[in-house]
Amino acid sequence: MKTKRSDDDIDGGNDEKMLKMEEMVVLGVDGGGTSTRCVCAVLPKRDLVAPHKLQVLGGYFCNNGCNPNSVGETKAHETLKSALARSGKQVLDVRAMCLGVSGVDNATDVGKMKQWLSTIFPDIEHLYVFNDAVVALASGAEYGCVLISGIGCIAYGCTADGRWARAAGLGPLLGDRGSGCGIATEAVMAILKAHDGRVPETKLEEAILELLKFSSPDNLVGWIYEDSSWARIARLAPQVFSVAKAGDVVAQGILDDAVTELAASVKAVVKKLALGGEDGMALFAVVLVGGVLDSAVEIGEKVLTNVMEAYLNASIVKPQCRLSKRACVKPAYGAAWLACKKERERKQN
Incomplete structure (x- = not known):
């Protein structure tokens, strides 16, 4: 972000x-x-x-x-x-x-x-x-698949003969977990669960409370519900990226889940449109766009690795x-x- x-x-x-x-x-x-x-x-x-x-x-x-x-x-x-x-x-x-x-x-x-x-x-x-x-x-790319992950996320694809398909893009309330808002929401949930003693402690608490100038995780509940706009919540996502990079297991798990979700959306579109051909070996483009994929480059790379397990010739395109x-x-x-x-x-x- x-x-x-x-x-x-x-x-x-x-x-x-x-x-x-x-x-x-x-x-x-x-x-x-x-x-x-x-x-x-x-x-x-x-x-x-x-x-x-x-x-x-x-x-x-x-x-x-x-x-x-x-x-x-x-x-x-x-x-x-x-x-x-x-x-x-x-x-x-x-x-x-x-x-x-x-x-x-x-x-x-x-x-x-x-x-x-x-x-x-x-x-x-x-x-x-x-x-x-x-x-x-x-x-x-003129044809192929695009993955957008910013405040929200969506995978969309089209073919030369006019067929198209999409996956995700339903908003965070319906599970856009690979989006900036989804990642940030998962982080807040992890902090509150740790505060309750339900899961291990995480450095996300220190990073996000410092950003918001809060003294306790209890403040997060009111902050979320007083204004649940997606952009406002998504601005916490960079904290998740930095804490994960520092080695926090909880933050890394949140990003791993985001990768899985984003890759599943891409593969769903590819399958619907048969972009990989009958044998899954055809070359096709996967265009990456959005603040999450720009800020956390490794997420896009991991998404491609995941997609390539099923479609070897998927090729990332980063618009110039x-x-x-x-x-x-x-x-x-x-x-x-x-x-x-x-x-x-x-x-x-």
């Missing part, structure tokens, strides 16, 4: 080059419940290039969510307007916008979201909406999509790439 940042304008390296009038611009947005990432890119005239090779004019990161299902339409509207204004300083003609957002799982959801977007951006000719897992996959060291906008690159792809399909048809 990442330390909270303030709004971040990002230089794409091309801002000083004025666009030619005939060049079109697309906007890719990764719209979370707690943060928004946006990139402004030139629509390629000829061949569709990989996401990280798009000519990016600039980008923007902020700690405000733009998912209306999470923060409400008014706040989401304000965040989107601000993000697009600040990431698209050189926009002369915005041809298309693609938004990746959670909670969009069928045609009805997509239709509602597109209608809402059209009221905010009536001048953008084409609007595309996908589940956030779809744009995350696109940031690293950073505009700066401070702001990770990988899924927003995927959203921009999908906008380019859809515009190309329109032209061909």
